[in-house]
Amino acid sequence: MLEKMSVHEAVGKRLAHDITEIRPGEFKGTAFRKDHTVCDGDICHLQKLGKNHLYLLDMEKDEIHEDQAAKMLAKSLAGTGVEWNDDPREGKITLHAAYDGILSVNVSSLAAFNMIEEVMCATRHNHTLVKKGELIAATRAIPLVMKKAPIERAASIAASHGTRTINVNRLQSLKTGLVITGNEVYDGLIEDGFAPVLSKKIHDLGSPVLNVEYVPDDSSRIRQAILKCLDSGCELLILSGGMSVDPDDVTRTGIREAGAVEMYYGSAVLPGAMFLVGYINETPLLGVPACGLFHRITVLDLILPRIMAGEHITKKDLAFLGHGGLCMNCKPCMFPQCSFGKGV
Template sequence: MNRSNPKPSGSAVKRIGESVLREVKVEDAVGMALAHDLTQILPGSFKGRLFRKGHRVTEEDIPKLKDIGKEHLFVLELAAGDLHEDDAALRMAVALGGDHTSRTEPHEGKVTLKSTITGLASISKEIVDRINGLGEIALATVTGGRVVHPGEAVAATRAIPLIVPEAKVAEVERIAADYREREGAWPIAVKPFRKMRAGLLTTGSEVYSGRIVDRFGPAVAKKLEELGSEVAEQRFAPDDRQTIVNEILYLLNEGYDMILVTGGMSVDPDDRTPGAIADAGTEIVSYGTPMLPGSMLLFGYLRGVPIFGLPGCVMHDPYTSFDVLLPRVLAGETIVREDIVRMGYGGLHR
């Protein structure tokens, strides 16, 4: 359906509630304001807005209008309590979009909210569901908790009909305001990443002795660098539980913002890393996640410092449980057991 040409069937006047959409000949529309955007399509080269909603038609516009097949135009006479689709979409976007987001101009009843930074998308699913339950309006978003980059869309508001009751949009504004008051945050926002310095401990006698080249360090360092952080120091330990404990405590005492321990994370009897992380005094949030790849990941806090035990898949798989939790830690979120449990839904990436 071409929403830029909502021609009423069999009548020059279409009533939408108390509002009126009136059809007039192009030649008679001079001086009148357009009720909606008009789109021009040049196959293979251009599709875009020729005239904006509210544009007042001039004599010079008539040939251009006829070139896009317009013999008639529509003038909208809004009743009290009604909103045009563009105004409705804009008001919803203003109410919902907060920190580190920008808005596009309304176009055909839609406004897109975009990220202005590289950060973590923060989306309230509760608010999205409530708004979409109102009818006649729509809110589409990306999944919360994912990394977004400057210029990337995080949400879009949409008016479904050309005319929307203002009360409907006012309800969206009320829902958004209540959420902000209750949560102290916007329903749609992007959280910036902190620059964190991580201490990395690579375990495994085969790496410690130099028999094989370490591949874990470069893979982990790359993931941190892509999000604005760094591995400040990397150390190595053999498969000795007490040595691993000592090295973890060394990294803690150096004051790093995060500790990453790689290798020896399976349930094999000779894998010492999980026990060593616990022996160091870590409050373990979870050993194991309901996500593949990355089910053997350990996460916890050691005297308030986030600590990861990273399974081997982090070296070679592009997206694992580490890629889900690391951005949340960098955004300053505290990870709890319930966060880990929820990773199973949509957590199969093989």
């Protein structure tokens, strides 16, 4: 229950909540913190903020204050790799990455959480690469005072999926083997451009390139190169070229002959429709089509961090990339500060 009084009557009383100040284009933040004791010198400032009346709280046993609610919600939402400060501001708590990694949001759980009346949580896009300390989400209870029951229900939803709703997964350092296919490169007719491009992407994500093998368009030679990389200890394989519908493109045949029993060809992404994800035992294998040589950003840049975060990519994952999977080829390219790959 709230007891209303004028600011003059509130002198000597403690504020029941943070009071926000906004100066357009200049400042938005807390002018007075919760539990601040109002004094005569505050009256003019409060009135300038539009506060001619303040309120005292007299809460029932089944009610909860916004700050306590925010703490309960943050604790339930935050999983592995997520940290937060137990100090709500204006009833809100922000969640941050505890280390470098890839953001993992249970989108269904988040939606169910936000369906509960009087609570909210907003996050950055799922599968976003984040740095230690970066803001990844924020949550709050919307009213100043509310019943405990919906807060407890929302907290239960947020924590009911084992890994909680919001996590940051560390990127693993995977020893990577590159297999560059194509007669034109193998015979020295053109200079290879794939190995430098792929190596940079791998190194930028903190993994080493262990092997680089060059092979002609021969499925048996491709198979041998794959097995050689595996024997040398590679934990991830990336093959370039040979992914199109041209009969000479036999890379997929070589991958299958090397023992891939789980293989998904085709993604709902442009550029990168002829992308391939496969597994030989538990070792992931990625097939990069020719577009990876022309475009700076392709489907590989969406999938590679997820592989290095330990995800097992399936056909469903490739299909769900369709929403947001159309690159607009902007000049200059602004990825990742754009909509590409942000649908799921």
